[in-house]
Amino acid sequence: MDQKLNLYRFLVGLADDSVVLSHRLSQWCSNGPYLEEDIALSNVALDYIGRARMLYQYAAEVEGEGRSEDDIAYLRNEREYTNLLIHELPINDFAFTMLRQFFVDVFYCEYLARLCHSTDERLAAIAAKSVKESRYHLKRSEPWIKQLAEGTEESLRRIKTALAELENFVGELFVMQDWEKELADNGIAVDRNQLKVGWDHYVQKLLGESNIVFADSQLQIQGGRDGIHTEHLGHMLSEMQFLQRAYPGLKW
């Protein structure tokens, strides 16, 4: 297949992951459990929107059809979004949000560290910027998981409930698309398969310290990169895209 089209799909997929998670995190703004945590969640959201912008801008240039980053983010429908499903799940409660964050933080710390060595210099620069942010996010999400798992009966119950849902969505983080494999063979993309063992080890060790068993779920829900989503994404996009749909071309 055409390398340019592959690169475009790859960039948009990563950008969609970021923008969707960013929007979810931003839904905590003014709803955080306390002020400092509210600010922290919003700041993490800001890092992800920045990451999404760098990737969309690059994708728009690669596509070369005069579309802007905003056109790609705000004017595509649910089926055209290709984010991995874990990013789009609703925020639920704080335990769910933090467990998802911990899972993706562990993933991105390793994924982006490898993407820093991409033969595509622009992609490597974006990864170098982003990996530092993810490392900082992990410094915050990891102690929270320990605190919630070893806190009260109620906080432990919530972590276990979150785990029962999220374990069905983590597998997709490690699935390679055919076009992604071609990019990885050329040194542009990262082979996600290779990250699974390290990720499992890291997560199982941390949860194990709090006596929580984490095993591979039999049910692995997939489809994000093909535009097949959970029922939640459409609702989220209707909120996220409302302004640009109602007032086309509106600018700050």
Add this chain to the structure above:
Amino acid sequence: MTTKNSQVDPSGKLIPTYTPEFAERQARRQKSSCGKIWDLLDQVHDPELPGLSIWDLGVLQNIKPLNGGWEIEVTPTYSGCPAVETINEDILKVLKNAGVGEVKVTLVLAPAWTTEMISPAGKSHLKRIHIAPPDVNDEVLCPVCDSNDTRLVSQFGSTACKALYQCLACHEHFDYFKHF
């Protein structure tokens, strides 16, 4: 107290150290043929850090002549930092008022910004406005009383680049500019 990012002068005052990253930027500025433009841009400050210039912060990376005008290369601190837009507008405003011809602001991502790019003067300035300057080992000293008896209150403070701390000696709450 001497940390990797600062030294003590004979009077006992902390002086921020001169990092290789800053030395490289300084050499670039000194060798540059666009001296007056660098000087003009010393007026442009980060909107969230009162009095700290984009030069001292490390956001201003390079200036190049471009078709009779100038290309200004800036790098964002954090990828989602909303101050970038304001900084770009301020650069254009200052250079337009100075009448130096066409100006183009370009965002560069590599090398990724790090707090090591902040000038020694910039670190001193942060301390003066009661923001603890970044430290390699995240050893946070109170910017008011220099005590190292401080505690982390929140990993994010008033902006993405800062964390909130409290000094347990003088009880002051303050922002720490995170080592990044």
